[in-house]
Each structure stands twice: as C-alpha cells, then as structure tokens.
Amino acid sequence: VRRVTIPMLELWKRDGRRLVMTTAYDAVTARIASPIVDVILVGDSVGNVCLGFDNTLPVSVAMMNHHVEAVARSKPRALLVADMPFLSFHLSIEDTIRNAGGFLRRGADAVKLEGGTKRLEMVRALVDCEIPVMGHLGLTPQSVNVMGGFKVQGQKADDALRLLDDAHHLQEAGCFALVLEGIPAELAARATETLTIPTIGIGAGPACAGQVLVLHDLLGLVEGRRPKFVRSYVDGFDLLQTALSRWAADVREGAFPSADESYHLPESAGPAVAN
Ligand code: KIV
Numbered sequence: 044v045r046r047v048t049i050p051m052l053e054l055w056k057r058d059g060r061r062l063v064m065t066t067a068y069d070a071v072t073a074r075i076a077s078p079i080v081d082v083i084l085v086g087d088s089v090g091n092v093c094l095g096f097d098n099t100l101p102v103s104v105a106m107m108n109h110h111v112e113a114v115a116r117s118k119p120r121a122l123l124v125a126d127m128p129f130l131s132f133h134l135s136i137e138d139t140i141r142n143a144g145g146f147l148r149r150g151a152d153a154v155k156l157e158g159g160t161k162r163l164e165m166v167r168a169l170v171d172c173e174i175p176v177m178g179h180l181g182l183t184p185q186s187v188n189v190m191g192g193f194k195v196q197g198q199k200a201d202d203a204l205r206l207l208d209d210a211h212h213l214q215e216a217g218c219f220a221l222v223l224e225g226i227p228a229e230l231a232a233r234a235t236e237t238l239t240i241p242t243i244g245i246g247a248g249p250a251c252a253g254q255v256l257v258l259h260d261l262l263g264l265v266e267g268r269r270p271k272f273v274r275s276y277v278d279g280f281d282l283l284q285t286a287l288s289r290w291a292a293d294v295r296e297g298a299f300p301s302a303d304e305s306y307h308l309p310e311s312a313g314p315a316v317a318n
C-alpha cells in the first residue's frame with residue numbers, strides 16, 4: 044500500500060479533502076489506526092493516556108523513543124509524526140536536533156512541537172536538517188502552568204491576533220502543517236483560510252483542513268470527564284471490561300479452558316477424541 048507523504052497533505056488541502064489524524068502509542072493501536080487515518084501521531088499525550096501522569100510535562104525523550112519505536116515497528120501506511128516532549132526542544136539547537144533526529148532514526152516521518160514565535164529558531168534549525176515539523180498552537184498542554192489550567196485560548200482580540208501571527212510565522216519557518224487546539228472555531232477558520240499549509244483542529248471547530256482526536260478518547264477508553272470536543276464512537280472501556288468479566292466468570296465456573304482449548308498427550312488423541 045502506498046504510504047502517505049508530506050507533499051500529499053498540502054495537495055489534499057488544496058483539493059478540499061479533509062485530513063484525519065489520531066494518536067497511537069504502541070504497535071496494536073498503530074495497526075488499528077493506520078489503515079483508517081492519514082496521519083498517526085505518537086503524542087506526548089501518552090503521559091496521561093497510557094502512563095498515568097496528570098499532564099504531559101513528565102514525558103521524557105526516552106519515553107517517547109520507546110513508543111515511537113513500537114509504533115514504527117508496525118510499519119504504518121499513515122504518516123508517522125512524533126511529538127517532541129517538554130524540554131526536548133528548549134535547551135539548545137543541538138539538543139533539539141539530536142532529539143528530533145532520534146525520532147526520525149526510529150522511523151518517524153516528522154516531528155511536532157508546541158509553541159509559536161518563541162520556537163521559530165528551533166523550527167528553522169530542524170527544517171534545515173531535513174526534519175519536517177508540524178506546529179501546534181492554542182491550548183498547548185505543555186503550557187498548562189502558564190495558562191493556569193486547560194483553558195480555551197485566543198478568545199481575546201489581541202490573543203487571537205497573536206495566534207494568527209504565530210501561525211504565519213510557523214508557516215514561513217517551514218512547518219508543513221499546524222495543529223490548532225482549544226481555540227474559537229472562527230479563529231481557526233481565519234487561520235485555515237489565510238494559510239497555505241493545512242490546519243488540523245482539536246477543539247477548534249469544523250473549518251480546519253483536518254481533525255485530530257486522541258484515539259483512546261474516540262474509543263471511550265479514558266475514564267472521567269471529557270472535554271466537549273471529544274466524540275466517543277464506542278464505550279470501549281465498558282465493552283472491553285465486559286469481555287474480560289465473561290472470561291473471569293468462565294474461569295471461576297470451571298468453564299474455561301475446554302478440551303479443545305487444551306493440549307493433550309498423543310496417546311489420548313485416539314479416534315474417540317475430537318480435535
Ligand atoms: O499529544 C497529543 O495527543 C496531541 C494531539 C492531541 C494534537 O498533541
């Protein structure tokens with residue numbers, strides 16, 4: 044099957060074909076997602092979704108490497124983007140290139156990093172090293188402490204203008220796409236209209252060139268309150284737990300395993316034994 048490439052994304056935006064991106068963190072979730080979506084993101088959301096952290100700040104490059112490798116081993120058809128975790132693109136250009144290059148060596152096609160004008164130097168340095176970069180603006184979860192929580196961004200006129208300015212600077216710096224998270228739909232529409240690179244929205248309304256949701260949110264695997272931009276298509280937690288409880292009941296009743304689900308000595312496999 045033909046792999047998705049970065050030049051395809053811009054063509055699709057021009058043709059009005061909406062991009063579909065979701066997250067995967069291991070080979071199983073990548074195999075579920077890859078035939079369906081255009082882009083797979085190994086998000087630093089792995090921290091809260093899979094690793095039990097309250098936010099994405101504790102996620103390290105070593106943790107991300109582990110998950111990028113697992114997803115890459117599934118050889119996805121979808122474009123594979125690795126998220127740069129907190130402090131992996133802040134310290135120096137050299138450190139940033141080494142971290143991002145490490146993701147590409149592990150099989151990622153591109154990296155994503157949060158932030159606007161402050162991060163332009165790092166974006167340019169990566170693009171100069173042939174490392175494709177996806178930007179990420181708005182409610183950027185690595186800024187949770189500065190934002191004072193997970194709050195919608197860009198609602199005040201000057202914040203909205205700054206976001207548009209950041210978006211255009213990221214495009215000029217060479218980003219091939221831009222995630223817009225937790226901003227008014229009208230602002231995301233304006234960004235989408237005025238940029239040539241595709242925008243990929245999450246809690247950013249329907250006008251974006253594409254949409255992204257965390258896989259475990261889509262599949263109903265995350266417990267607790269969900270933000271309103273999440274649409275769950277299955278109560279996966281309930282579904283899987285019900286299946287597990289049926290197996291547990293079978294074990295407790297002695298109904299698992301059956302003879303067919305067991306190995307037998309050769310001498311017991313006579314004509315009377317169904318196999
Ligand atoms: O880490 C993540 O899952 C993300 C997406 C929600 C865009 O950054």
Ligand code: NA
Pocket residue numbers: 086087088099126
């Ligand atoms: Na992320």
